[in-house]
Amino acid sequence: MKPVAIFRHSPGEGPGYFATFLDAHSVPWQLHKTDAGAAVPDDPDAYSGLCFMGGPMSVNDELPWIAPTLALIRAAVAKDIPVIGHCLGGQLMSKALGGAIGRNPVKEIGWGKVAVADAAATPWLGDIDAFDAFHWHGETFTIPDGATRILASPYCANQAFVMGPHLGMQCHVEMTEALIRLWNQQWAAESATPSASVQTPEQMYEGIEARIAAMRLAADRLYAKWIDGLRD
Secondary structure, eight states: OOOEEEEESSTTOOOTHHHHHHHHTTOOEEEEEGGGTOOOOSOGGGOSEEEEOOOSSOTTSOOTTHHHHHHHHHHHHHTTOOEEEETHHHHHHHHHTTOOEEEEEEEEEEEEEEEEOSGGGHHHHTTOOEEEEEEEEEEEEOOOTTOEEEEEETTEEEEEEEETTEEEESSBTTOOHHHHHHHGGGTGGGOOOOOSSBOOHHHHHTTHHHHHHHHHHHHHHHHHHHHHTOOO
């Protein structure tokens, strides 16, 4: 099988549990360190699928890798090569497919429930109708034409969309405890006031093992459905 290409846009936002899942299912993968200057491929045919991780930047920033990334996503979708995006990655997918990225009504940081928003979620999540996901974002995406919203939260209407074999997410189902603790080193820099949608690091650590285990049940189903579409 051709490898899955995983695109990292920030040193601290690696693939986390997504890579662990691929390894457990004997799916090869390659990490493309966009943050370290790795060139974005112009053709997706060398890969069985494409995965885009998060990052602190905005999709609307004028960064040299954003335009070629959007073009790569469009090329993959045109060839039915599955694409998956986490947070910034989901925003890149939305913009590539004609959606828009803008400020969310509130910042969403920490654990928060996401709920199924459409029956199209059933092939992806089975009988799971809601779960606590991890969040860290101030912007969000619109649902592109031809895609279907499958998840929503009280503070962000568009938490995930699907379009054929493609899955774009605003939430972070790939998180590990190590990643959460790493990101919290930057919590103060967010200048976010604790609120119903913003947790302190201490709140995030409460019951963290059980929370991650519960989120893994949903991540496993989402990722399993996604790898079913991988190209040989």
